[in-house]
Amino acid sequence: MTTVWGVEHEERPTVSERWRATPLRWKIVIILVGAFVAGQTALGLVGGIVGGSPAGSGPSSSFDTSPGGTAAFAQILSDRGYRVVRSTVPLDQATVAPGSTLFVIDPSTWSAADTRAAGSVLRAGGRVVVAGQPPGDGLLATLFGAADPPEWSSQSAAAGGSTPIVTPIGTSPLSAGVSTVELGFDATGSIQPTGSATPFLAGPGGAFAVAAGSHRSGGPDAVLLASSTPLLNASLDQGDNAALALDLAGAPSTTVVFDEYDHGYGRRGSGLAGLPSWWKWALGTALLGLLVWVLSAARRFGPIEPPGRVRIPPRIAYADSLSTLLAALPAERRVEAIGPIVAEGRALLCRRAGVPANASDGALSHASVAAGVPADVSQPILDPHHTDLVTAGRALAWLESSTGGTT
Numbered sequence: 001m002t003t004v005w006g007v008e009h010e011e012r013p014t015v016s017e018r019w020r021a022t023p024l025r026w027k028i029v030i031i032l033v034g035a036f037v038a039g040q041t042a043l044g045l046v047g048g049i050v051g052g053s054p055a056g057s058g059p060s061s062s063f064d065t066s067p068g069g070t071a072a073f074a075q076i077l078s079d080r081g082y083r084v085v086r087s088t089v090p091l092d093q094a095t096v097a098p099g100s101t102l103f104v105i106d107p108s109t110w111s112a113a114d115t116r117a118a119g120s121v122l123r124a125g126g127r128v129v130v131a132g133q134p135p136g137d138g139l140l141a142t143l144f145g146a147a148d149p150p151e152w153s154s155q156s157a158a159a160g161g162s163t164p165i166v167t168p169i170g171t172s173p174l175s176a177g178v179s180t181v182e183l184g185f186d187a188t189g190s191i192q193p194t195g196s197a198t199p200f201l202a203g204p205g206g207a208f209a210v211a212a213g214s215h216r217s218g219g220p221d222a223v224l225l226a227s228s229t230p231l232l233n234a235s236l237d238q239g240d241n242a243a244l245a246l247d248l249a250g251a252p253s254t255t256v257v258f259d260e261y262d263h264g265y266g267r268r269g270s271g272l273a274g275l276p277s278w279w280k281w282a283l284g285t286a287l288l289g290l291l292v293w294v295l296s297a298a299r300r301f302g303p304i305e306p307p308g309r310v311r312i313p314p315r316i317a318y319a320d321s322l323s324t325l326l327a328a329l330p331a332e333r334r335v336e337a338i339g340p341i342v343a344e345g346r347a348l349l350c351r352r353a354g355v356p357a358n359a360s361d362g363a364l365s366h367a368s369v370a371a372g373v374p375a376d377v378s379q380p381i382l383d384p385h386h387t388d389l390v391t392a393g394r395a396l397a398w399l400e401s402s403t404g405g406t407t
Contacts, residue, residue, distance in 0.1 A: 067234035088266030091117035107262035110135030148195030159205035182239035189226030
């Protein structure tokens, strides 16, 4: 603690002093934590403004090389001369060549516009293969006929057998070269064929795959598999699963389209990532300008004066200057200077003592004693020739607080 002009000030260490006093191990921890937080914040900000590669969601994507993806299926098609298209735009905006095969495998989203686009592929002489639990919005009615579309069930078509396999029924170009299709013990799904839907693969638990239509050469144009299991990376090399996948794709000259938009690829992100690119650049420019402004104004932040410097309190400096000035005055001038204080104090003292304002000094003095006014309060008011400014001021302050206000 230091005392300047009668006021005590606490000496506080500066930021640099506190940092120098911090142990080395804590300095290292603080620096590492600060760097991590700053890095994560910067990455989040840049990722939100600029965006990154489209993030997919849902199983069975041809981009997915994990056991649950279909990247191996897409690679086999490409190696055998098929033209493989991974569509990352909505189906109603995608350009699908006539005669193409469209694979809709376990979509995580679906819309009525997608259903209409799938119907357009059929009308253009193409094939639509739906694998897994079919989405809604009338897709099966569009592919197989609105009157009596097939029904999907969660019961496995391989249920009841010693091994989880399904086998061909009858003769179909969709099962050429296929003897057994292995599903795996965790595979679910079977189909109740109705109307124009004809089963071509079945197991002990019911039909596994149905097809309908003959708009194209080489077989039916609408196909529904109860499960996508035979097409996945983990099981494509089992049994005759790969042969089934190639039969579903069609002739090697066929263009095969994988619907990836409904796996999340190509969709705009949420928050800042969903803004148009020119908005991102404008926002980035504004943030850069804000950063430059902050750096230019950084020196003005914080206290106006350097830390550690103690300034004279304005009121103390003013009072000290007045007391010095009054002390240099003659006695008559000092009485005249404190006249307003004495006049105000006398009025309050009369009120406190309960005497008229024009009472004599003697009567006021006796009444003040009777009223309990201390002598060091009444004496400076009654005898201004032998008092000073500070003493008179203290007496006035006591009377103001004691009587509840000034006149």
